[in-house]
Amino acid sequence: MLDLHSHTTASDGVLRPSGLVRAARQAGVRTLAVTDHDTLSGLAEARRAGAELGVEILDGVEISTVDARKTSIHVLGYLFDPSSPALTEVLSRAQGGREARNLAIAARLNSLGMPIDLARVRALAEGTVGRPHFARVMVSEGYVASMEDAFDLWLGDGKPAYVPEGALTPRDAVDALRAAGGVAVLAHPLSNGRSPDHALAELRRAAKDGFDGAEVYYRSHTPGEVKMLASFAAQNGLIGTGGSDTHVLPWTHAPALPATTLERLRAKAARARTSAP
Numbered sequence: 444m445l446d447l448h449s450h451t452t453a454s455d456g457v458l459r460p461s462g463l464v465r466a467a468r469q470a471g472v473r474t475l476a477v478t479d480h481d482t483l484s485g486l487a488e489a490r491r492a493g494a495e496l497g498v499e500i501l502d503g504v505e506i507s508t509v510d511a512r513k514t515s516i517h518v519l520g521y522l523f524d525p526s527s528p529a530l531t532e533v534l535s536r537a538q539g540g541r542e543a544r545n546l547a548i549a550a551r552l553n554s555l556g557m558p559i560d561l562a563r564v565r566a567l568a569e570g571t572v573g574r575p576h577f578a579r580v581m582v583s584e585g586y587v588a589s590m591e592d593a594f595d596l597w598l599g600d601g602k603p604a605y606v607p608e609g610a611l612t613p614r615d616a617v618d619a620l621r622a623a624g625g626v627a628v629l630a631h632p633l634s635n636g637r638s639p640d641h642a643l644a645e646l647r648r649a650a651k652d653g654f655d656g657a658e659v660y661y662r663s664h665t666p667g668e669v670k671m672l673a674s675f676a677a678q679n680g681l682i683g684t685g686g687s688d689t690h691v692l693p694w695t696h697a698p699a700l701p702a703t704t705l706e707r708l709r710a711k712a713a714r715a716r717t718s719a720p
């Protein structure tokens with residue numbers, strides 16, 4: 444089984460890269476892309492564990508961007524050269540944006556009567572700090588009953604403590620991935636309650652921005668949504684990809700991806716590389 448979306452403690456997952464690969468293997472995943480937010484720091488350990496356990500590991504990343512409408516757009520990258528200066532630069536800009544964002548979230552929570560010690564939030568994160576780390580501290584402080592409540596009431600997109608992500612545009616991320624020889628995929632186009640119309644508009648913009656694919660086979664997508672997104676993607680010349688977006692266990696599989704997905708992404712990356720100036 445192929446899974447092109449997962450997170451480790453290098454960003455906001457709860458499993459170390461080696462633990463994630465072990466869990467993937469137990470869940471029947473034979474090819475796994477590790478796609479931490481704005482960092483490649485979990486990849487080396489994941490590759491080592493993959494070699495030991497017989498799981499093929501693909502280098503991946505999920506870059507945080509914001510489009511002209513101030514909508515958060517996550518850009519998944521695959522098949523890139525991890526030492527590419529263009530990619531390194533964009534990731535360090537994304538990280539800088541995240542740090543400013545975390546300070547802003549803490550300030551927002553404070554003004555809402557939920558003072559949070561940012562050091563405690565940071566202590567929970569081994570790598571990139573994100574909203575799930577804030578949510579865990581909010582639960583332990585008794586401000587909310589659960590992680591879900593923390594997002595539904597306060598931290599989720601459009602909620603009172605929501606702060607939009609960094610300064611990168613989707614185009615910045617696509618260009619950097621392309622320069623690094625990789626491909627760019629629009630993550631979870633139906634997330635945060637986006638309507639089918641909204642998702643279709645996003646796929647159209649993604650195609651214009653040079654994306655290669657879009658997540659069709661995502662964990663939370665119903666069979667009807669998969670069918671709809673697969674046709675939107677095909678209409679716009681985008682490869683339908685997907686994955687579980689695993690952050691915690693149990694592993695919840697995404698609907699099965701077509702076996703040719705990876706081949707198609709590889710062919711696209713190879714074509715882009717040979718036509719590059």
Ligand SMILES: [Zn+2]
Nearest residue numbers: 505517630631
């Ligand atoms: Zn995402």
Ligand SMILES: [Zn+2]
Nearest residue numbers: 448450505688
């Ligand atoms: Zn993700």
